[in-house]
Amino acid sequence: MQISGAQMVIEAFIAEGVDTVFGYPGGAIMNVYDEIYKQDKFEHILNRHEQASVHAAEGYSKASGKVGVAMITSGPGFTNAVTGLADAYMDSIPLVVISGQVPMFLIGTDAFQEIDAVGISRSCTKHNYLVTDVKDLPRILKEAFYIARTGRPGPVHIDIPKDITAQMGEFDYDIELDLETYKPHTKGNPRQIKKAIEAIANAKRPLFYLGGGIINANAAYEVREFVQKTGIPAVETFMARGVLSHDDELLIGMLGMHGSYASNMAMSETDLVIGLGVRFDDRVTGKLSEFAKNADVIHVDIDPASISKLVNADYPIVGDVKNVVADMLEQVGKIDKDKYESWRETIINFNELHPLTFHEDSERLKPQWVVKRVGELLGDDANISTDVGQHQMWAGQFYPFTRPRQFVSSSGLGTMGFGFPAAIGVKAASPEKTSINFTGDGSILMNVQELMTAVEKKIPVINIILNNNFLGMVRQWQTLFYDKRHSETDLSVQPDFVKLAEAFGGIGYRVKTKEEFDAALKDAVEKNVVAFIEVIVHRMENVMPMVPSGGSLFNMMLLEKKGDK
Amino acid sequence: MTEENQRRVVSVIVVNEASVLSRITDLFSGRGYNITSLTVAPIPESKYSRLTIVTAGSVRVIEQITKQLHKLIPVLRVYEHEDMVEKEMAMIKLPISENLSDINTLCEAYNGKIVNAGENTIIAMVADEPKRIDNFLKAIKRYNPKEIVRSGAVALER
Ligand SMILES: Cc1ncc(C[n+]2csc(CCOP(=O)(O)OP(=O)(O)O)c2C)c(N)n1
Ligand SMILES: [Mg+2]
Numbered sequence: 065m066q067i068s069g070a071q072m073v074i075e076a077f078i079a080e081g082v083d084t085v086f087g088y089p090g091g092a093i094m095n096v097y098d099e100i101y102k103q104d105k106f107e108h109i110l111n112r113h114e115q116a117s118v119h120a121a122e123g124y125s126k127a128s129g130k131v132g133v134a135m136i137t138s139g140p141g142f143t144n145a146v147t148g149l150a151d152a153y154m155d156s157i158p159l160v161v162i163s164g165q166v167p168m169f170l171i172g173t174d175a176f177q178e179i180d181a182v183g184i185s186r187s188c189t190k191h192n193y194l195v196t197d198v199k200d201l202p203r204i205l206k207e208a209f210y211i212a213r214t215g216r217p218g219p220v221h222i223d224i225p226k227d228i229t230a231q232m233g234e235f236d237y238d239i240e241l242d243l244e245t246y247k248p249h250t251k252g253n254p255r256q257i258k259k260a261i262e263a264i265a266n267a268k269r270p271l272f273y274l275g276g277g278i279i280n281a282n283a284a285y286e287v288r289e290f291v292q293k294t295g296i297p298a299v300e301t302f303m304a305r306g307v308l309s310h311d312d313e314l315l316i317g318m319l320g321m322h323g324s325y326a327s328n329m330a331m332s333e334t335d336l337v338i339g340l341g342v343r344f345d346d347r348v349t350g351k352l353s354e355f356a357k358n359a360d361v362i363h364v365d366i367d368p369a370s371i372s373k374l375v376n377a378d379y380p381i382v383g384d385v386k387n388v389v390a391d392m393l394e395q396v397g398k399i400d401k402d403k404y405e406s407w408r409e410t411i412i413n414f415n416e417l418h419p420l421t422f423h424e425d426s427e428r429l430k431p432q433w434v435v436k437r438v439g440e441l442l443g444d445d446a447n448i449s450t451d452v453g454q455h456q457m458w459a460g461q462f463y464p465f466t467r468p469r470q471f472v473s474s475s476g477l478g479t480m481g482f483g484f485p486a487a488i489g490v491k492a493a494s495p496e497k498t499s500i501n502f503t504g505d506g507s508i509l510m511n512v513q514e515l516m517t518a519v520e521k522k523i524p525v526i527n528i529i530l531n532n533n534f535l536g537m538v539r540q541w542q543t544l545f546y547d548k549r550h551s552e553t554d555l556s557v558q559p560d561f562v563k564l565a566e567a568f569g570g571i572g573y574r575v576k577t578k579e580e581f582d583a584a585l586k587d588a589v590e591k592n593v594v595a596f597i598e599v600i601v602h603r604m605e606n607v608m609p610m611v612p613s614g615g616s617l618f619n620m621m622l623l624e625k626k627g628d629k
Numbered sequence: 630m631t632e633e634n635q636r637r638v639v640s641v642i643v644v645n646e647a648s649v650l651s652r653i654t655d656l657f658s659g660r661g662y663n664i665t666s667l668t669v670a671p672i673p674e675s676k677y678s679r680l681t682i683v684t685a686g687s688v689r690v691i692e693q694i695t696k697q698l699h700k701l702i703p704v705l706r707v708y709e710h711e712d713m714v715e716k717e718m719a720m721i722k723l724p725i726s727e728n729l730s731d732i733n734t735l736c737e738a739y740n741g742k743i744v745n746a747g748e749n750t751i752i753a754m755v756a757d758e759p760k761r762i763d764n765f766l767k768a769i770k771r772y773n774p775k776e777i778v779r780s781g782a783v784a785l786e787r
Pocket of ligand 1: 451452453454455456478479480481503504505506507508530532534535536537538
């Protein structure tokens with residue numbers, strides 16, 4: 065049967081089981097929007113900015129494990145979406161993003177709303193396509209979904225000229241994909257796995273270094289079993305929060321620039337790093353030459369290019385973490401749990417020396433308290449998103465995560481404005497959980513228009529604005545490293561966040577005390593509406609511990625002991 | 630592991646499709662790798678093209694280059710040559726002079742000859758290892774070449 069290019073897009077979505085599309089229409093994509101109007105198989109959510117559409121698709125994908133889908137028009141629609149593509153690329157989030165393009169006969173003429181979209185997206189997507197023949201469209205759509213979700217996942221961009229969406233062609237989605245040049249390795253090499261197990265059995269102070277790849281691979285429960293059966297302590301990256309439950313005795317905490325003292329010390333003292341789905345990001349390792357200096361390294365990752373990129377792997381294993389850990393579990397009997405008893409004690413001592421904590425203040429709420437309190441009140445019932453800044457790090461440090469896919473945050477790119485639209489996507493994917501976005505007074509304004517999206521579609525995201533009247537994270541660096549010259553970070557002039565939420569039809573709260581906070585959160589959860597809870601917090605609080613940029617992990621600035629001040 | 634920059638020749642087999650070359654050059658520029666020379670042509674009777682890239686970097690960088698190239702979806706294979714036969718071609722435009730036979734002899738020493746003679750200029754070509762092409766170009770200097778074009782290297786594993 066002959067159908068139009070626009071219909072092919074719809075049919076492909078249906079065949080892929082897409083139930084939600086985030087997007088924003090415009091001239092070049094109108095043929096597809098016309099078909100969206102006619103169908104009832106999936107929902108379209110109109111964000112109020114294309115960047116937000118892509119972030120929402122990211123949030124949706126993170127929470128559901130499915131490929132997120134966004135749709136935008138040519139020119140400014142596309143350029144608005146680029147930050148989202150880059151964000152998804154850095155965090156390996158599977159997306160298919162479809163953009164309209166000017167008709168074929170106008171390409172290259174500087175036509176209205178023409179931009180070289182594939183030229184721009186090339187460096188921030190896993191792959192991209194400019195469709196030049198409607199005959200190719202079914203295959204390209206199918207390839208795009210396949211490439212996005214397999215191997216190391218990532219965003220795939222398809223740019224479709226307007227005339228192609230109008231042309232008719234045969235639609236057959238049952239085609240076998242023949243991707244001779246793309247065959248991700250998913251099975252780990254058995255010899256390497258065996259050697260790795262031997263290395264673990266021989267190590268005295270081994271340490272799991274758990275990364276976001278575990279969540280992408282849906283391998284958290286295998287990893288939990290592996291950790292538990294080996295009795296080996298574990299640190300998580302920011303991306304891996306929720307792989308282990310916060311109350312797992314073997315979980316030391318988060319490592320890196322704002323990692324806990326015990327985590328960073330464990331990494332500095334270990335003799336064998338067992339890296340699973342990690343990429344040795346500079347925010348994690350600090351000074352590379354001092355990172356896990358006395359350790360051998362096992363590195364399991366789906367992406368061969370991640371292995372030995374920054375830190376040489378003594379036991380490189382290319383494969384899907386889920387498969388590799390399953391293979392390792394078969395040989396787990398060779399590992400003697402009791403052997404690491406004194407190592408575990410060492411770590412407990414680290415933790416007692418400098419636990420991850422904060423000091424309460426009698427006058428103003430501390431932002432860390434707010435995060436902890438949400439954890440106490442909602443815990444497992446909430447999915448957590450964040451924006452970027454201090455509040456993001458506090459969320460990573462203090463929220464009691466219990467499961468994978470509970471936490472969504474812009475990690476690799478650090479995109480302010482990510483949190484609210486991502487939380488909309490999270491809520492769309494998992495409506496049974498409360499969707500909380502921890503945000504800052506700076507970040508929330510970068511996609512504040514999403515109030516309209518959330519209110520219109522009745523997607524009750526609760527935004528907790530930790531208001532310190534500062535671009536806090538930048539202010540912290542200025543305080544510490546620029547002799548307190550707070551250049552352009554003071555946000556004393558602010559909107560009325562309560563009225564702002566109300567203007568869009570949401571609900572707003574401004575709270576200054578613990579009691580007010582509890583009441584506001586309770587009310588927002590009960591009313592089940594889009595909310596801003598603005599929490600007035602201590603202005604000068606710093607995120608601690610902190611490894612100064614480029615410093616060694618073991619050289620941390622620590623929380624001052626009470627009374628030091 | 631040596632951190633010194635070494636010259637390396639990498640061959641890449643890619644699907645012969647639109648924009649595949651920019652994927653490769655974007656990768657080099659985006660990740661700060663350098664390209665000394667690059668040649669590309671379709672492989673006969675296939676849907677693939679072969680690129681030969683001469684690059685330089687530390688062992689770690691070269692390893693990354695090969696891995697990152699491999700990650701590109703249309704890349705079928707990447708050879709980082711160890712033991713190869715490598716050739717490059719050069720053409721030189723020279724003013725007609727009484728040294729024609731000297732020039733011809735010089736070219737012959739580098740697998741070449743005079744391939745075109747016009748009213749005022751001649752064109753000579755040579756084909757040899759890139760190192761030897763360097764030498765040839767030094768030697769030919771004294772005949773005042775007007776234009777020089779190098780093809781960039783191509784290589785085959787032995
Ligand atoms: C789009 C974007 N612009 C700039 C930055 C740099 N930046 C990182 S954190 C930060 C401050 C964020 O302020 P706020 O949202 O109030 O969070 P806080 O640190 O105060 O908790 C800035 C400006 C960024 N990460 N993203
Ligand atoms: Mg702030």
